[in-house]
Amino acid sequence: MGLTAEQANEAFRTRKKWWIKSIRFFGLFGFAFLVFAVLLLAFGKNPVKAYADIFSSTLGSTYGFSEILVKMIPLTLTAAAVAVPSRIWLINVGGEGQLYIGALFATWGALTLNTLPAWILLPLLCVLGVLGGGLWASISGILRARGWVSETISTLLMNYVAILLVNFFVFGPWKDPESANYPQTAEFVSAATLPSFAGTRVHAGFVFPLAVLILLYFVLSRTRWGLEMRAIGGNPEAARRNGISISRYMILLMFIGGGLAGLAGMIEVSAIQGRLRPSLSPGYGFVGFLISWMAGGNPLGIVAAAFLLAIVTAGGDILQMAHGLPGSAVNILNALILFVVLSRQGGKGGVK
């Protein structure tokens, strides 16, 4: 079938716009970094040196680069945890709490089933992690599906509950008696530890984000479920009249999203920490939210955004250690990036 002149014209115009858009998009990223630099200057730090330190210690060495890959694993998963429910416009801001509960469930498995061989135990821990995060998020899904509580508010509030729950176990019943005053559980047996590659901290957990993103792409574009989700996302009323159960999708997608964040929690305790600690995550769940919004839920975009924000997250550690800034100061840069992304996406949807 041929294009009409108008269609061709339209296609050309949108293409041209796409170019201008992407140049402006990167310009705006530059703007976010510039504003943060001005802030650093205002607080008496040298922004040029700060940025140079961040980039040389992340991209400048093999070790630094491998650390970025290590951080990308949980970030990609927590971003997917936001992207999956967002297909039907559910806003999951509970990635952080879901990650903690996933880690909690996995830790229970690692501490009580520690006699099992690795080839049974590790898959079991993954299932436990998914189950923990998934069930936790389903509570918000059910509350939303019943029309009781908006999932945005409930997932936000449940972050605090989840972190307190982990604290309760780590300071209380699961505290390792041998670790004097440190609140942490006993170290996992080696069968409960995800193996890592020689000399680096990059571990076997990296297959999960890859598998998840490929599966996500396939399900969304090639299956009936993906079609039904697009139908709900496009016009919920029409979807409902075509016999699609919206509330079932709400609960299911929240379960899947929470499960992915829970898997990230399992990976963190099993591969990185080797035990459960209160300081499990430097805000991976929140940064995942940011990544998903930057990528617009697109799987490839998630990988790219996760790479950028893994550098920023690692940069936060550097600013803290080498430049004497508080660890959460890097949140400003995160927020500025999200500001420019949101102001570009503005105007999608809304009332006239």
Added chain:
Amino acid sequence: MIGSSLQGLLSGSIMAGTPLLYATLGEVMGERAGIVNLGLEGVMLMGAVVGFSTTVKTGDPALGVLAAALAGALFNTIFGFLVIERRANQLASGLALMFCGVGLSALIGAPYIGSQIKGLNEVRIPILSDLPVAGTTLFHYDILVYLVVPIAILVWWALFYTRWGLSLRAVGEKPTAAFAAGKNPYRLQYQALFIAGLLGGIAGAHLSLAVAKTWAEWMTAGRGFVAVALVIFSKWHPLRAIAGALLFGGAIALQLQMQARGVPVSPFLLDMLPYLLSLGVLAVWGGARRHVAPASLGQIFRGTE
């Protein structure tokens, strides 16, 4: 014994409920104009840190409160620019504002960690403060506590009994109709967000200058989100918010009292109380709230092109 602990609980609820009420009133104002602001947490943090650092520098808590209110209002205007000018998604913009507030307040507050202040003075009311029981329970607070109920009444009056409030609520219900009636929805929304920022900043200042008398990173610990839940509980009504804030302040005070009295329950479980109460209350009230919420809440007015 029981009398004194009840008294302690009541005055604790009033102290903990005051910042919640300021924040809730601000959020009611914004949501009545059709804008959900999840960044309230960040606004409160900015108020808390600016109020505290100004007080340390000048030694005058009144200046601290003033600076906090202004900082909150300016900070909220950033959010206004995003959601009004750039038509960005309100929920995501609010969270971005929260991140920004968390980071910026940590940066500003770092030199002030551990600083000592006298905080807001207790204002004694002649005769009333000397009453035996009621005097110590109801009349030994700082000025911000006494002002919060009159401010709630003021907000109620402004929203429901002035021309400006009518226009503001019209924008929250149906911006096109307000626009057709000759109102400027954008300007009204900016005004609402500015006032919401003032109140959010004062909420933070009360937390750092009167309740805690210190600065700590992320010291609001989710109170901004609890306030958003409180708005729904109050059915977007400033006077109902008073009762709501007292109830939620009560949950915080109860948890502190139980910890102080050494009740054999883990402090981590007790700390969950305010969050669980928010969720529970929303779940119970949730069914009835749909008809009360401003009709265009969270939606973007795109003009009448």
